[in-house]
Amino acid sequence: MENKFEIVGKNLNELEQFMLANDQSKFRAKQVYNWVYLKSVKAFDDMTDLPLSARELLKEKAQLCSVSIRDKQVSKDGTMKFLFELKDGSFAEAVLMRFDNRANLTACISTQVGCPMGCTFCATAKLGFVRNLEIDEIIQQIFLIQADTGLKVTNIVYMGQGEPLLNFDNLIGSIKVFREHFQIGARRITVSTCGLIPQINKLAELDFQSTLAISLHAPNQEKRQEIMPVAKKYKYDELISTLRKYTDTTGRRVTVEYVLMRDVNDSVDDAKQLAHAIAKLKSNVNLIVYNQNEKSSYKKPTKEAIQKFKYLLEASGKKVTIRLERGADIDAACGQLSAKMKK
Ligand code: SF4
Numbered sequence: 001m002e003n004k005f006e007i008v009g010k011n012l013n014e015l016e017q018f019m020l021a022n023d024q025s026k027f028r029a030k031q032v033y034n035w036v037y038l039k040s041v042k043a044f045d046d047m048t049d050l051p052l053s054a055r056e057l058l059k060e061k062a063q064l065c066s067v068s069i070r071d072k073q074v075s076k077d078g079t080m081k082f083l084f085e086l087k088d089g090s091f092a093e094a095v096l097m098r099f100d101n102r103a104n105l106t107a108c109i110s111t112q113v114g115c116p117m118g119c120t121f122c123a124t125a126k127l128g129f130v131r132n133l134e135i136d137e138i139i140q141q142i143f144l145i146q147a148d149t150g151l152k153v154t155n156i157v158y159m160g161q162g163e164p165l166l167n168f169d170n171l172i173g174s175i176k177v178f179r180e181h182f183q184i185g186a187r188r189i190t191v192s193t194c195g196l197i198p199q200i201n202k203l204a205e206l207d208f209q210s211t212l213a214i215s216l217h218a219p220n221q222e223k224r225q226e227i228m229p230v231a232k233k234y235k236y237d238e239l240i241s242t243l244r245k246y247t248d249t250t251g252r253r254v255t256v257e258y259v260l261m262r263d264v265n266d267s268v269d270d271a272k273q274l275a276h277a278i279a280k281l282k283s284n285v286n287l288i289v290y291n292q293n294e295k296s297s298y299k300k301p302t303k304e305a306i307q308k309f310k311y312l313l314e315a316s317g318k319k320v321t322i323r324l325e326r327g328a329d330i331d332a333a334c335g336q337l338s339a340k341m342k343k
Pocket of ligand 1: 115116117118119122123124125160161162163194
């Protein structure tokens with residue numbers, strides 16, 4: 001089958017070149033650009049101010065996306081989980097959440113098929129690593145969510161499947177597209193990493209305006225390396241000092257992500273050690289309550305343990321939020337939909 005020109009992910013100049021090569025004007029390219037990035041239309045026929053001949057040409061020579069929605073689940077709380085099929089038949093996931101501020105719609109997107117980092121509490125890790133997503137495949141997740149729901153995504157978190165900093169160029173390239181074409185502000189974009197020191201240093205050298213979230217998940221080296229193999233390579237203290245350098249260079253606070261798991265990392269002592277470890281790091285803390293599921297032996301902490309943990313961190317001067325459990329009635333953790341499809 002002839003390879004069609006893929007529209008979503010292209011900049012205006014690329015669209016102009018394509019339209020000119022097909023005897024269409026630059027003005028038509030700008031119309032297509034607006035329909036795609038500002039209105040996220042589902043089909044060329046919805047581009048109603050294009051003449052029929054231009055729409056027919058696009059249908060013949062181009063396609064909006066190579067990614068498609070294979071499955072969608074909607075939770076009682078409104079959270080939506082999308083399973084995308086990629087052009088090689090593999091799968092990636094994204095989640096759309098509405099937080100308390102009703103105007104904000106946050107999409108959590110993937111950067112890899114599977115993940116090589118092996119965190120023991122993570123469903124995606126069990127899939128192993130398949131490949132990095134191409135830049136268009138990252139961008140098309142947001143386009144498809146908007147086209148499917150008719151809603152405008154206001155915030156993006158790179159916290160879906162995969163370690164974003166292992167797909168560095170496509171990560172940075174896609175952020176540029178989200179900022180320039182989808183008009184999502186840099187401050188509304190968060191990139192999460194499990195702690196790859198060289199790449200964090202690389203980010204610090206860029207004028208990185210988005211938020212960096214560090215998946216710390218443990219109060220010390222011993223506990224971290226038990227649940228996150230990356231800690232064997234990049235040690236706890238070195239990671240914290242790298243993050244301190246990062247905040248000094250960028251002037252931006254980092255977010256410390258900490259998933260609370262019963263009898264693993266949720267004790268009073270753990271909270272005190274964590275508070276001490278990040279005392280000098282310009283950071284806010286986001287506590288995530290482990291989403292217990294039958295495929296994992298990890299357990300959700302008690303309400304009392306969560307409150308105590310939060311209280312102790314706040315007493316140390318940190319701003320702490322507890323991430324609300326979202327979509328608990330659909331597939332609990334990231335990676336589970338893909339795992340099901342693989343079977
Ligand atoms: S938690 Fe993130 S980095 Fe760790 S295995 Fe899962 S997807 Fe990869």
